[in-house]
Amino acid sequence: MQTDEKRVLGGKKRFLEIGCRVHRLIRAFFEGEGFLEVQTPLLTSAPAPEAHISPIAAGPSLFLSTSPELHMKRLLAAGFEKIFQITRAFRAGEQGRFHHPEFTILEWYRSGADYKDLQQDCQNLVRFTCRGLAPGSPLRFRGADLDFEGQWDRTTVRRAFKKFAGWDPGAQPDEDRFDPDMSLKVQENLGFPTPCILEDYPASLAALARIKPQDPEVAERFELFWAGVELANGFSELTDPREQRERFRAVIETKKRLEGMEYPMPEPFLESLEHLGPCAGIAFGVDRFVMLVSGAESIDDVVAF
């Protein structure tokens, strides 16, 4: 038993070392950009209502945080302008090659910014980190070459779906069709060899993003893909408390119907939105990024336990 554990953990040493360097480089990047590193609670009574994310209960009326998003935005509303954190997020039932129920998430927020600024941040962060790792040989992941210096690819959800799935999702696609096609047809074509920014999600899939003023069919939301791996999800934040409450209410209703679970409305967050100016924020999967730059086969390789 003991020798078995020694062998397993010893086999992860290289991945854990790269992971440690990635963490340090991320912190150095945000320090250079003048960001404040913050910490927000891992225990919360009201996680952000999300249709397809299940929180893990941690006691009566208490959950493990599924993302630090709501607390980060409360800090922004209180006047903090550039904040980031690297923390753990917990999501029930998510386990697979690219999923772990307890994973490392990087989030950063900029007041007065929109999703285009975050796209630039992504490019700067990934290049800074990859250069800092100074890989001795070209990066490869599951047989594909990775290039972080070249021109990054950019496409809209609408264009990518027409090209790879053969249909136009419009403003309100059938989610039972959209999600599987995203997983099985679209995503695996994105981000070769440079990362790809997939932007302008259908308005019905806006989550906590604001609707694009020039094109109300889409939301100012984007995701970052590299070698077919979903790495980050960012948006120009929705700051209208009434619209946000409506969206939360719809999700809470759906979850009550489907899961028989009634989640509370995150009132302190909704209250803080009254004071939140234009801003943008993004979540970035650190474990998956470590997988990409280390060539790991599974997320289990880059976490010790």
Place this chain on the structure above:
Amino acid sequence: MASILTAGELRKGVKLEIDGEPYLIVDFEFTKPGKGQALYRCRLKNMITGIQFDRTYRSGDKFNSADLEEQEMQFLYSDGQNYHFMNMSNYEQIEMTGEAVGDASNFMSENLLVSVLLFQGRPIAITVPNFVELQIVSSAPGIKGDTASGATKPATLSTGHVIQVPLFVEEGEIVRIDTRSGQYVERVKG
């Protein structure tokens, strides 16, 4: 006994009942867009026919686990078409087709204890012990004392199956065989 499984419980190695047949998940992948629905991609193998195919399931899908159990049984005899066993837990006799018994018949002598896999009480597969002892019923004459050359010759077992044995092994002798590789291990003193 069969139980209800949710999509979230699917894993490699899980056995399901689909359209009345038992399936083994031989490959499994979980995919999920961060804010989207989860998909459970499975490669399924029919445990009776061996045929494989891919299926993708979603959250909310429910399954019956395959009602499988293993029972220790004694091999009684073969009537040329079917194989007859006695269930050691209730002394009931069952029979299996040669097709269902498969290659296990190469290593089954009468009275051998085997493990029979039952699906809804119906025998579908058989596992023989890792090592069995069987008599050589015909082989070319042995070369006494040749224990070093490493050369082999074909020898027919009492089951009719032919294996390779060292030159010194004689007709009528009992040998030990590894049923996983089908290879000769050693002579057994009578």
